[in-house]
Amino acid sequence: MSRRQRRIRREDRTGGFPQAPFAQPSIPFPPLKVLSDDQVEAIHQASLRVLKETGINFLLPEACRLMHAAGADVENGGEGPRVRFDAGFIDHYVAKAPSSFRMHARNPAHDVEIGGNKMAWVLVASTPNATDIDRGRRTGCYADYADLLRLGQMLNTVHVIGGYPVEPVDLDVPTRHLDAIDAMIRLTDKAIYGYALGRERILDAIEMACIARGIDHEILAREPSILTTVNANSPLQYDKPMLVGILEMAQAGQPVNITPFTLAGAMAPVTVAGALVQQNAEALAGIALAQVVRAGAPVLYGSFTSNVDMKTGSPAFGTPEYAKAVIASGQLARRYGVPLRASNVNASNAADGQAIYESMMSLWACFLGQTNYLKHGLGWIEGGLSVSFEKVILDAEMLQAMAAFLAPLETDDAALAVDAIGQVGPGSHYFQSPHTMERYESAFYVPILSDWRNFETWRDAGSVDATRRANRIWKELLASYEPPALDPGIGEALSAFIARRKAEGGAPPL
């Protein structure tokens, strides 16, 4: 076992970068509960009342007609926009959602399970700005976008590319999705993502996922290969592009992460319980629609409930309220048998101590609440308005350490070490003991970033703090990046598809 660990560690270096192998952690503990079973039921029943009495606006007549045909109470003779649901309707359709599914990457070694007690860690997504301590904060561009994908490929703590790690605003809008997904496929070989920004874009994304894996739509429907997020336009509303996203992705059997945007005090009630009621109502409505479209379509129950800072009006993340909402959301998601999405979030304007303690508050909540899809796992700062290159590395360290924490404690006779303790005896030490010498190379967690040298050595080497060490590491990683192998036929098919779609003008504006 220790010899095998050592071998893996040697082999699994990326440009001399020591990291644990690519592996999804499993949470060995029963999920933490912040709600009693009665409280879970109270939130469930309250959200059913909201769905029945107030309902949800679906701003796409096509979606309204589907819901009407399936038996929902849709105003204007089934045209909507207001849709009301009774408990039986919700129960019937939500029960069709699978409790887990496998996301297929173009490299099968990077496939991930979404569900059960497994976690998948996802690179930051959808930030408009990028920052690092050399160049400062700037609007997202393709060069940063590609560099972040390269880091996502190299870091084993990234299991899924879950969106554009920064918005490449220098790419033309009608064809941006083509170039962006092309880069996802070529610069990484992990599971990918498409945005629900209108029918053409999501269909292009689905098509590119097929090309990347060399599969047809029939296989695609059995092998989820691209994921999207659908945010409710909270309170109680889904807009048109999002609903098109549910329709097309569910039809294709591709996973939809349904995440209400319930900031308590702004788009949701000022109480955490009230925000959860609204989140739950919105999520159940979206999940039900996906199941109306295609029974068994993979979905995620998305938790993004946090609160607004009442002093500044800014969203706050990584707060005690956020942590409770994540864990409560896990209790709700498991009640419905649907995998949970939550996020590694913070509201700091820099990759500083605040970013770290808010992230750690988020991460522990996500782990203890058994989050299956950890969005924004690496790099997010500033409430999602920026990705920090240094934070990517800081998060990689935190995630890798958390995974090591989850590994079981061995207590066989050799580990209990009674004989070794007897041999060393009182008042001595273990530095040279055979028990130590046989194990020391792989006995303990090996960090990516932590500097454990003594103060004097650290000071004489320039007093480089964790953020500046992270800066050095991402630059070293980028310098040693090599693109993953790509079947030439797939590369050509991808180029041909993009050329055709560009010639057609790409996608129309929203």
Add this chain to the structure above:
Amino acid sequence: MSRRQRRIRREDRTGGFPQAPFAQPSIPFPPLKVLSDDQVEAIHQASLRVLKETGINFLLPEACRLMHAAGADVENGGEGPRVRFDAGFIDHYVAKAPSSFRMHARNPAHDVEIGGNKMAWVLVASTPNATDIDRGRRTGCYADYADLLRLGQMLNTVHVIGGYPVEPVDLDVPTRHLDAIDAMIRLTDKAIYGYALGRERILDAIEMACIARGIDHEILAREPSILTTVNANSPLQYDKPMLVGILEMAQAGQPVNITPFTLAGAMAPVTVAGALVQQNAEALAGIALAQVVRAGAPVLYGSFTSNVDMKTGSPAFGTPEYAKAVIASGQLARRYGVPLRASNVNASNAADGQAIYESMMSLWACFLGQTNYLKHGLGWIEGGLSVSFEKVILDAEMLQAMAAFLAPLETDDAALAVDAIGQVGPGSHYFQSPHTMERYESAFYVPILSDWRNFETWRDAGSVDATRRANRIWKELLASYEPPALDPGIGEALSAFIARRKAEGGAPPL
């Protein structure tokens, strides 16, 4: 309830500093388990084998004779130093230790419960150096010592003064303990600490605790008022001053925190399980001695097990191994019905990102493992070689946020907010809704340090990061410090005692 919270928040300002009131958190969750019940039993049995087959060196004949008289197997006709124990002896004496006790402060509002699911948070202790970002790292002195006590008094996240927050090396050694404890009593009104550094010092500390509270030794024995730590000189050895500490403190009915110094790979086996076996053997031996001295003497089961970095030989803290050891120690401590001591630790050389993520790894483990006495709760960095003034404030923020996380989620009808959700309806917002207006002032956690303003506002205000904000806060706190009230008679009695003991020459060198 919300009005009450608001009132408390208004009243409980210290020099304009908004913080949650002084209150011990209770852990509402069942303690986390990293060991199965069988594994706990395996560690217990292995440590009994160590105690029986190898035994412990007690380097004080007086302690050996007590153990001999109580029935332990003591070599050299009861003179020691090697003492061996059978399971029956350990079971018999450890069972006499109380599962909880109350620590009395000179201000009864600052009394703390040690045990059950309660936590007490303790100021950093015993660091040889102090550091802040203005003045850098320097050897501990009385001025820093006093300033740290002042912060400990002002911060409601400090429940106990658990030692010298930095060693005041500019005070003369024979009388340092007199001046240091005098400052603890005058600059704070929280529960205090004395060091087990020879018979005179610990007896002086006990005497000063009586004077501070205006009580005699008989009351003291019923009302623990001063605490000490006894570290095993691992492996498997207790030295003379430590054993004197157990003898005198247990005799006086004062709590002894018995903490083996088991760094895996150095003073303990390189496996976490082996280090826990040794920790457990050492802790049980120390606890048994305290109970031999006085049945029912309050003790703590101390966990300090971490590991040595095999690359540099430096101790590592806040690692995955440390987190597992803390939680496993909680399982062991509860098996014996003894309160748990663990610590908020890290090995960073600065109050940077590493200090924060290692601390958060420690803190979550301490909370989930139900640590009753959280030593080094605020300020510790650099593996305990320094206290950082900025880290004191960063830790205060993290602890206060953790306490807010533990507060229950309310789910009464008003919190579930179904009516408010219906009134606001789809596509609107909650900013002005009556449900929001009634609650917004006290709805959410109010941070000490976090800056949630948007990037532009934060940047235009100087891009001040969390560590620099912490620097500003501790300086503001010190500027507004006022000493707590002290009964003049007590102050005079204290001065008279110190004058007499100084005239007698203080305490001899160890």
